[in-house]
Amino acid sequence: MPDTLRIGFLQQIDSLNPYLGLNDASYIFYGLIYDMLQSVDEDMKSVPNLALESKIVDVAGAPHGSVWEYDLTHNATWHDGQPFGAADVAWNINLNCLGSNYSDMWAYQPYTFFAKYAEIIDSDTVRVTYYDRSNGSLIPCAYGDFLPIHMLPSHLLSTYSTSFLSFQWLGYFTGTSPPIVGTGPFMVTPSIAEEFLAGSQITLVRNPDYHALPDRGEIIHFQNLVMKFYDDATAMKIALEQKRLDIAQFPQNTFKSIEHDIAAGSLQNVKTYSGLKCTQYWTEIGFNMNNAGPNKWRLDPEARHALAQAVNKSYIVNNFYYGCGGEGTGLISPITPYWHWEPSAAEHWDYDLAAAAGALQAAGYVDTNGDGWRECTASSAAVQNGWSLEGAKLNLEMLTRHEHPEEKEITMYLQEQWAQIGIDMTWQVVTEDNLAMVVYSYSYDSMIWYWSSDPDPNFMLFCQSEKSINGWSDNMYYNPAYEENYTNSVRELDPVKRQEYVHNCQKISYEDAAYIVLTYVYGTYAWRTDTFTGWGNWSYHPGRSIDAYWGANPLFFDLESANLGLVIREHAGDFRIPLPETWTVEENATVDGEELDMIVRGPVYNDFMTNIVVTSERDRSASESSSYLFASMNETVEELQAEGEQVSTSGTPFLWETDNYSAIGFYLSWSDPQFTQLIALYSSEEHNRVWAVVCSADDDAFLADMAMFQDIVTGFEVIRTSDNGTSTLLIAVLVVTGAVAAAVVVLVLLLLRRKPSPQSPVPPTQPTVPGQMAPMSGYCPICGNVQTFTNRMCARCGNALPSPPFGRSGVPPVT
Known part of the structure; x- marks a missing residue:
């Protein structure tokens, strides 16, 4: 199907509700359906989307930079035909930041912690005032030009409670057309709920009225996009070979086999990309910093330093990621080199089992009974702080994801390595959903998990801040020096000074080793060149990647069917x-x-x-x-109708x-x-x-x-x-x-x-042509566009229309 882009995933969408979903597949889906005020261009820069301009405005009594103004497009409409405007933006931001709303609406807390309120200036303009939620004072906001909050339809959601939206809403409507309503470049079909429950694919159709055309002259050149979900990487590879997929991200071992087949000439018309992910993706060993869980000696920073020295990151990258990654250090990936921090030679935790064993010995963790396992002694911080009893064995439990078998192999390798320094580590493989439930209860020992983030460092730094505990924080980390530098990084408008604060946060986090960042895992994609063209160079322009989930992905506007001719x-x-x-x-x-x-x-x-x-x-x-x-x-x-022709306009x-x-x-x-x-x-x-x-x-x-x-x-x-x-x-x-x-x-x-x-x-x-149409009698059940009963399809969204009367409970008539 040359008009359909088919993308393969080994990870299913975990929720249709953007207030609830967590994984990358979900965020890619949200970015297709919903718009944000800004998007990210192919070079990882913030660019206009719904907000054509984002600027600081000076307001009497407010510090410079504490009030941002967003000038909105007037070319956007909701998928059900309703107009989009400033009231929608103000409602979305206030829903997530005002008063008690903030606690319930956890999904966008990294951005709304510092947002005090949004106000409507006129139909196309919104202002947001930023403040420090911890003390109520107005402060400048350095990330005001990049506020990646999905805009959802206030006309459909404003009557629901915040607790319902955040924890119970399924993400779709049963009485609207279409069942999910955004302003984004793609729309869902009436079968979205059934497809989501079946779990094999989700079908989207292009939004023919997307505002990118009048705003900036860009248009998507294919009609449909299908997200196809696989349980097995080999099956997904076969689908790519047989032209049943156009592009997919593969596990590293499968990716290497694809590269081998291309080099051998047995797989043609396929290209690959292996490089840092635009989403900052990295994996880490995370330690629970809450005074809870089975083995609390892990709270001793000296013990975590020893563990950091017993992790051979180079071996892990080369053997478990097949060389498709970089050794992890700071919280911000090198994909954004301006914000990334690297430790100096003196600061770096070098892999050294002897040094790790010596550090444990010096910290009071000694094998007192000669069984090969260390115990907590009276001189250890674990005993002195009441975290562990004297004589308690250095046991450690680790959770890892079923969906990523390489992480199980890494865990087994760590088990063998840490046994050599006297730590008895056991592990358990669980589904990612179960891992999330345990981790966010703060009752575990350790885990291997991952983070994805934005080009701007705010999101990731917030998620390791005390401000995110009982929200986005998955390890309850706290360090006063980190907090001071993070808050300063938000307040500082000078990018050079802000960089210093961002680097300080990463340095402090690295030294505390509450996270041991393992690997900046590469995106390993393969795509067909005989079905679509326009993929571009992802090495030079990483924002073109499929996983650029900030809406209006620049790749989609350049892809064209190779068979279009x-x-x-x-x-x-x-x-x-x-x-x-x-x-x-x-x-x-x-x-x-x-x-x-x-x-x-x-x-x-x-x-x-x-x-x-x-x-x-x-x-x-x-x-x-x-x-x-x-x-x-x-x-x-008008003249066609005056000639007696049965003709009507359709769409915007x-x-x-x-x-x-x-x-x-x-x-x-x-x-x-x-x-x-x-x-x-x-x-x-x-x-x-x-x-x-x-x-x-x-x-x-x-x-x-x-x-x-x-x-x-x-x-x-x-x-x-x-x-x-x-x-x-x-x-x-x-x-x-x-x-x-x-x-x-x-x-x-x-x-x-x-x-x-x-x-x-x-x-x-004027969005329609009032008073000059043939009589209108119904509405398209997908997009809500007004139709005559004689139409067989909707020219706005292309939906095949049922026999009349159709859409009687849909969008009200246009008069």
């Missing part, structure tokens, strides 16, 4: 347009005495020839204003512009015969000219072709020199029937001559 065709001295390579092109064709610039004939579906028509005329009144374009669209629809019109024209695109649904059109009108003041591109397809075929049609109309390029003249625009509305499909395109409806009137414009923000 669009080539640039030029109409001599006039325009260029991308067209399907195998379709028939006729230039300067005459139909019923009218000359058309170009007719393009495609395949026949249900006795209807898919076709594209390009036509143009000079027009001195041509304007590049949005009001002119909306008026042109409205008058086109979209605007874009280039250096020498402005354009509007809109969809028309026809009932006799049943087909759908994407019509684009291009107006150029420089040329005093207007062009029209009309893409037509049978309803059943339009869904598959819609992404291609959008690529065609947005790829239109004017190359003619400036000219003058007066005339009217010729819009050709074409219907092709089976009887003539093999011969010529026949114009059977009308050739509409019209001249838009700038005196009766439609406001540029």
Whole structure:
């Protein structure tokens, strides 16, 4: 399916609720459905998303940097058709930060701990005031330009309690279309709940009204995205080989076998990437710092230092990660080198079993009975602080994840290594869900787990702060020096000074060894080059990775089906347009005495020839204003309906512009015969000219072709020199029937001559065309778009519509 991107995972989504989910697969899913105020570009920089600008504003009585203003796009809509605006942003932020809400709404605490409240300035502007929650004082906020909080629909969630949203909500609705509502680049299907419970895949469809096109001229070129879940890496590899997957991240051993097959020539049209993950991903040995759990001698920092010296990270990287990783040190990955800290030679815990044994001996942990295992003596900190009884054996329990078999092997290796220094370690393999339950009860000894984080260091540093205990903290770590440096890193707006505080936090954490960061595990991806192109260079641009989960992933806007076959065709001295390579092109064709610039004939579906028509005329009144374009669209629809045609608009019109024209695109649904059109009108003041591109397809075929049609109309390029003249625009509305499909395109409806009137414009923000449509009778059960009962599919989301009456309990009528 060339219009479907298929991504393989060995980790299932753990919850459809973004207030509850934890794992990376879940966060990738959330980033596809929901937008944030900012996203991350391919070079790991914060860039606009819903907030077109994020800036500090000075307010009387408030420290500089304590108030940030977010200027929002007015091109975004919720997937159910409701408008998005400042009220949604303010509700989302206040839901997570105000008063007692903060304790329940734990998911975004790393960002909202320092957020006091959000206020609406106008319909497109929100301000957030930042403060120190521990003492109530307003403080500058260094990460105000990167606030990765998913924006959820207030019009559907505002009546629910915070405890319900955080701990009980399933993440979808049973009475809305679609069942999950965001503003993101993809939408769920009506079967999302059933797919999630089945656990084999989740299917998403492209959001045709995504605001990236009018905001920044970007569009996603494929129609569907399928997340496919596997229990076995070999099965996932076979799926990639058989072209049933386009891309997947593989365990290191499977990844190496793929590289071997590529080198041997037995696997073709596949490329690989192995490098640091954009999500900061690293694994660690974590120690519970709570005064609880079975073996509390682990609370002695000298004992943890000895354990750190008994970890051969180089051996672990090379043997258990197959060389696909870097030795871990600081809390921030080298993927963001400005924030990453490396210990000096004097600070580094070198692997040295003899030194580790000597450190334990000096700290009062001695083998007193000659059985090979050390015991706590009266001189040890464990006995002196009441953590352990004198004579207690140095036992240690470790938890590891079932989903990552290499971690079990690492644990077994550590068991053997630590036995050599007199520590009796036992381990247990559990599912990640069970590990999380035990770890967040703070009643364990140690574990091997992982962290993912953001390009900005705030998230990760917060999660090791006292401020995150009983929230994100999984080991209850506390150090006053760490707290001071972390708070300063939040307050400091100077990036050079902030870097110093960030480095200090990592140095303190490393020396305390509450975490022994094991490995900066590489992302090990393989993808097919014969199904999609545009993957780019992830080594130079790591933000293009599939696991860039901050919304509006830049990769998705560059991927194109390798089978699409669009080539640039030029109409001599006039325009260029991308067209399907195998379709028939006729230039300067005459139909019923009218000359058309170009007719393009495609395949026949249900006795209807898919076709594209390009036509143009000079027009001195041509304007590049949005009001002119909306008026042109409205008058086109009005005159068609005046001719008695059963036609209605569908979806939200979209605007874009280039250096020498402005354009509007809109969809028309026809009932006799049943087909759908994407019509684009291009107006150029420089040329005093207007062009029209009309893409037509049978309803059943339009869904598959819609992404291609959008690529065609947005790829239109004017190359003619400036000219003058007066005339009217010729819009050709074409219907092709089976009887003539093999011969010529026949114009059977009308050739509409019209001249838009700038005196009766439609406001540029008008989302629909009120008062000029055929009667509306129902709503698409997926996206809520208004439909007529004669439509067979929704041109907004491509959903096949059921028989009438449909969508009677959906979105209210547009009036």
